[in-house]
Amino acid sequence: MNPELAQRILSHQTLDATGPFLALAIGVLVLVLIEILPALAALRSIAFLAALGAAAWAATRTLFGPEIPVFDGTYVANSTTSWWSLLFVASTLIAWVFGRRYYREEVRLEGEHDILLLTAASGMVLMAGSRDLLVFFVGLETLSVPLYALSAFRRSRSESVEAGMKYFVLGAFAAAVYLMGAALVYAATGTIQLSVMAARSDLLQEPLALTGIAMLAGAIFFKISVFPFHLWVPDVYQGAPSPVTTFMATGTKAAAFAFLLPLAFVLPIQSAGLIAAIALLTMAAGNLGALVQTDMKRLLAYSGIAHAGTMLLAIAGLSGDPQTGAASQAILFYMAAYTFTAGGAFGLVTMLESQTGRPVTIESLRGLSRKRPGIAAALTLFMLSLGGIPATGGFLGKYLIFSVAVRAEMIPAAVIGVLLSVVALGYYLRIVIALYMQPEVEGRPVPTETRPVSAAMAIVCAIMVLVLGVLPGWFLTNVR
Numbered sequence: 001m002n003p004e005l006a007q008r009i010l011s012h013q014t015l016d017a018t019g020p021f022l023a024l025a026i027g028v029l030v031l032v033l034i035e036i037l038p039a040l041a042a043l044r045s046i047a048f049l050a051a052l053g054a055a056a057w058a059a060t061r062t063l064f065g066p067e068i069p070v071f072d073g074t075y076v077a078n079s080t081t082s083w084w085s086l087l088f089v090a091s092t093l094i095a096w097v098f099g100r101r102y103y104r105e106e107v108r109l110e111g112e113h114d115i116l117l118l119t120a121a122s123g124m125v126l127m128a129g130s131r132d133l134l135v136f137f138v139g140l141e142t143l144s145v146p147l148y149a150l151s152a153f154r155r156s157r158s159e160s161v162e163a164g165m166k167y168f169v170l171g172a173f174a175a176a177v178y179l180m181g182a183a184l185v186y187a188a189t190g191t192i193q194l195s196v197m198a199a200r201s202d203l204l205q206e207p208l209a210l211t212g213i214a215m216l217a218g219a220i221f222f223k224i225s226v227f228p229f230h231l232w233v234p235d236v237y238q239g240a241p242s243p244v245t246t247f248m249a250t251g252t253k254a255a256a257f258a259f260l261l262p263l264a265f266v267l268p269i270q271s272a273g274l275i276a277a278i279a280l281l282t283m284a285a286g287n288l289g290a291l292v293q294t295d296m297k298r299l300l301a302y303s304g305i306a307h308a309g310t311m312l313l314a315i316a317g318l319s320g321d322p323q324t325g326a327a328s329q330a331i332l333f334y335m336a337a338y339t340f341t342a343g344g345a346f347g348l349v350t351m352l353e354s355q356t357g358r359p360v361t362i363e364s365l366r367g368l369s370r371k372r373p374g375i376a377a378a379l380t381l382f383m384l385s386l387g388g389i390p391a392t393g394g395f396l397g398k399y400l401i402f403s404v405a406v407r408a409e410m411i412p413a414a415v416i417g418v419l420l421s422v423v424a425l426g427y428y429l430r431i432v433i434a435l436y437m438q439p440e441v442e443g444r445p446v447p448t449e450t451r452p453v454s455a456a457m458a459i460v461c462a463i464m465v466l467v468l469g470v471l472p473g474w475f476l477t478n479v480r
Contacts, residue, residue, distance in 0.1 A: 017068040017077035017129070019058025020085040024122035027051020028115055035111045048096065048114050052089050055125070059085035073195050074132035083332055084128040084258040091251035091339050092121040097457040098347035099243030102354045113153060116146035117247065124251050128258035133182040133192040133216070136259050140178070140223070143255060144171050147248060151240040163239025170232050174222040181215025184208055185266075194262060204266055213266050220263075223256040226312055227282040230305045234289070237301035242350035245297060249304050249346055250339040257311060257335060261328050264318050276316035276405070276413040282309025283420040290427045296349050296360040299427060300342065303386055306424060307338055313417055314401045317408035326407065330400035333475060337385065337393030337468045344461030345382040348375055351454050362431060367440030374455070376435045378462050385465045387428040388421050393468030 015022070030047045034040040059082040062068060067078035096117060123142030130136040148171065152164025186192050188209035189200050203209060222229040237245045267275070286306025293299035311331050318327040352360045352375070369376035385394035398421060405414040468475065 013068055014070045016058075016061055017070045017075065019061060019077075020055040020082075020089075021122055021125045021129075023054035023058050024051055024118055024125060027054070028118050028122065031111065031115045031118065035115070041111070044111055044114060048118065049093075051118055052093055052121075055121075056086055056089045059083075059089070069131075071135075072193075074135050074193060075126075075129050076131050077129055080261075080328060080332065081129045081258070083336075084254060085125050087254050087332075087336055087339055088121050088124040088128070088251055091247060091254065091343060092117060094250070094339070094343035094347060094457060094461065095243050095247035098246055098350045098454055099241075100453060101451065102241065102243055102350055109153070113150070116150050116153075120146040120150070120247070121251065124255035124258075127255040130259060131194045131262060133185065133194075137175070137178060137182065139255075141175065143252065144175070147171075147244070147252070150244040150247075151236060153244065154241050159239040160241060163236045166232055167236045167240075170222070174219045174229075177215050177222075178219030181212040181217075181219065184212030184215065186212075188212065194265075198265055201265070205268070210268070213268075216263070217267070220256050220260055221278075224253050224260070224308045224312070225305050226308050227278055227285050227305075230282065230285060230308075233305055234293075234298045234301040237304075238295060238297045242297065242346065242353055245301075246343055246346035246350060249300065249342050253304070253308060253311075254335045254339065257331055260315060261318070261331060264315055264327075267315075272316050272408070272410070276313060276410055279309045279312035279316055280413060280416050280420065282306065282312060283417060285309075287420055287424045287427075290424070293427070294361050294363065296362065296365075296431075297346075299362070299431075300345060300349070303424070303427075304342065306420070307334075307342075307386070310398065310401055310417065310421070311335070313410075313413060314404045316413065317404035317410060326400075327404050329476065330397075330404050333393075333400055333468070333472070334397035336475065337397040337465065340461045340464040340468070341382050341385040341392075341394055344378065344458055344465070345386065347454065347461065348379050348382070348458055351375070351451060351458075362434050365431060365434045366438040367435075369436045370440065375458075378458050380432050380435060381462050381465060383428040383431050385469070387425045391466070391469045393465045393472070396469055396472050 027047060027050065030051070031044065034044050034047060062077045063079055063082040067076055069076045096114070099113070120143045123139045123144070123146075126139030126142060127136055130139055148164055148168040151167045152161045154160035182192055185197070188206045189197055189203045191197055191200065197204070204213065218229065225233045237248065240248065283306045286302045286304070286309060290299050290302035290306070293302060311334055314327045314330050349360045352364075358364065381392070385392035388395045388398040402414045402417060405411075405417065
């Protein structure tokens with residue numbers, strides 16, 4: 001290796017910037033070593049948690065400092081990317097904790113599960129810090145390939161294998177579309193680096209570049225599951241193991257939005273109206289689809305589609321009024337609230353499913369408050385936050401998103417978005433009614449097993465939902 005290149009790679013600045021990614025990558029290697037040496041199996045959980053802790057610590061080192069560009073500006077670390085990295089750590093930890101004692105037939109493969117989970121998290125960190133179309137693609141595939149395997153992890157169950165296959169086929173197609181779009185943008189501008197692209201913004205108006213941008217947007221829209229690229233979500237979420245669904249519902253969206261924000265400058269200003277229309281169609285498709293669902297995982301999948309549309313409305317506002325601060329703050333706060341809210345909701349569904357051995361439906365939740373009041377109370381809080389009820393993180397997140405649209409003079413879009421959010425209360429309150437106001441189902445197995453670690457994580461998620469809703473200042477003042 002060239003000594004000068006080696007010195008640059010091992011410099012203090014580079015190690016600080018890439019610290020979260022390196023911590024997770026080293027964690028993956030350690031877990032692989034533990035799998036090779038069965039005598040070290042008892043250390044697997046410690047190694048996993050140590051990797052997440054090291055990644056979180058590394059992210060805090062750049063949380064309040066100046067931006068650090070490395071590798072010729074293709075990767076950056078700043079306050080925003082550090083917050084995203086902390087969210088990725090949180091979503092990974094939530095999924096991992098709720099996944100403990102979930103797998104029965106695949107218990108001997110839990111080591112592989114943890115390796116894939118940590119690898120996917122490292123891809124998210126790489127996506128958030130990338131400022132180059134190719135670096136982002138590497139991160140995207142580092143995230144996606146483990147998720148394909150995790151979706152089909154319960155290989156003895158046909159629905160899990162089907163979910164993995166669907167996700168793989170559609171994800172591979174989206175990756176091909178992304179690469180084609182990147183190639184067209186490169187052909188038009190002569191670069192795939194965002195900073196250079198910004199300096200050649202006049203070339204982005206060329207037909208070739210616009211075609212490439214449309215393909216890039218379509219591929220990223222697939223990852224965040226917005227209309228019309230959302231149809232895979234309910235089937236994959238329902239078929240995949242519930243801990244994996246928890247991870248996909250939170251981390252994957254966050255990673256895609258983390259890159260979409262710095263990429264938004266390539267979107268033509270004239271596209272603001274089109275993006276707003278896609279956002280509203282996504283909210284409508286998600287909320288109307290959820291109204292008729294009875295399976296909790298499918299219902300929350302459609303709910304996630306609607307929330308992706310809500311966040312996309314801020315991207316539309318950013319296109320119409322390129323003041324990145326407010327939109328970035330709104331999306332980051334919304335995603336933080338959604339991570340703990342959806343993570344907690346999916347986590348409780350995971351607990352109930354693993355204890356009863358059956359899919360969780362709204363019908364099966366009837367009268368649960370009488371037998372498990374703690375689970376019912378936490379699930380109610382998460383539903384109210386997803387619905388945007390005041391004093392929860394979900395409410396303030398929606399307020400910030402719609403404020404971005406209003407500042408961009410997209411008042412009709414903001415009004416329609418608020419009305420669609422009201423529609424969502426129709427299915428969230430159905431769950432609350434089932435928990436508290438309907439009689440129990442005769443002969444239904446009641447979850448009685450106590451899982452202290454999972455219960456503690458549910459409490460943490462509930463506390464964070466309330467803290468973000470009642471005391472958001474500590475978060476908002478530190479997000480730039």
